[in-house]
């Protein structure tokens with residue numbers, strides 16, 4: 001069931017209001033390099049928001065500071081953040097700063113790095129933003145429910161000298177499973193979704209609203225920051241005629257390049273920064289298409305050229321490349337190698353696995369509502385024996401093996417890693433990432449320096465898979 005972005009029954013006047021409202025939310029203008037109002041408090045609380053838009057009812061959500069996405073946290077690289085989380089929802093919670101290389105105690109993993117924050121209580125997160133880039137934040141407790149209800153926000157760290165652009169835009173992408181009354185379907189974590197592709201919804205939003213159009217000016221250069229905060233939906237975005245260039249993956253600068261097959265693929269948790277040179281004529285229209293799932297192609301949004309005269313006749317000459325972040329380079333030649341196997345799920349070949357310390361047939365494990373294993377172990381909580389203990393400062397090369405029939409975006413906390421190979425084939429342009437999307441049966445080689453001491457989660461960011469056992473801990477000691 002697809003909710004209509006702009007129901008035909010709305011009056012013209014109302015439609016114009018909606019257009020104005022959503023243009024404002026989609027085109028959140030972000031002046032680069034300017035001092036911002038950085039929130040010092042994030043209150044997680046229930047709210048009602050017009051996710052689908054009139055005439056549909058508002059949706060009951062959970063939100064940080066009353067908005068979805070939550071308050072934008074934007075600082076300059078090297079800034080110190082001090083943010084108090086206050087919990088006003090009916091469950092315990094935490095905040096994880098996805099992709100940010102924080103000290104372990106600030107990582108927001110319940111029980112593993114901090115006690116979960118009780119209702120009415122708060123917790124202060126304090127860390128330095130060492131890396132520039134596009135990051136995000138979300139709870140790490142029952143995230144398949146809490147993130148789905150709307151608890152997520154963007155964290156942008158500006159470069160010392162950002163590349164010259166005319167506008168810096170942010171699209172936080174989400175996917176909701178709503179009833180025809182625009183209410184959340186409250187079947188979070190059901191076994192079907194846990195054991196298949198996760199909770200894939202029916203309503204896609206940009207910055208918390210079903211989008212209609214986004215207006216650009218002929219000639220302008222836009223830096224478009226994309227973040228996929230959906231529980232499970234994978235996006236493959238096409239911008240026909242705009243020839244986007246990818247300049248960052250998961251916040252980290254990369255040699256600017258056009259994405260393979262013209263599709264920007266984002267698994268849950270992943271980000272991409274694009275440079276768009278808008279070289280169409282006033283009045284032109286670009287349909288942004290998402291065609292990740294075969295036979296389920298849809299139009300995400302239309303980019304429409306406004307009527308103002310072109311800002312310039314050809315694209316800006318300035319380079320779009322970003323300076324690298326201060327992430328240590330792994331020494332591949334003397335890196336220690338390990339294999340990490342992801343198994344289980346429907347149509348999987350895994351026969352048995354270890355759960356709560358005991359070997360059990362997968363069939364029995366599935367009867368307990370769990371479905372996935374990492375190196376043969378099904379995680380039932382955030383604390384468990386580490387999959388690996390890494391020596392602080394040493395380089396590691398991990399082969400991540402997807403031995404399942406499903407996609408998995410695998411996320412590592414506390415570090416950024418370099419993606420070197422897929423199925424033994426070297427990437428033409430290596431990517432720094434914190435989350436890497438593995439196709440069914442794919443093998444991905446990543447390398448990094450284990451320089452951040454502590455216990456760090458390694459898990460699938462399809463939040464239902466994570467809840468179904470697909471997580472583990474890497475210890476850096």
Ligand code: C2O
Nearest residue numbers: 096098269411457
């Ligand atoms: Cu974005 Cu462990 O999560």
Ligand code: CU
Nearest residue numbers: 408460462465
């Ligand atoms: Cu997964």
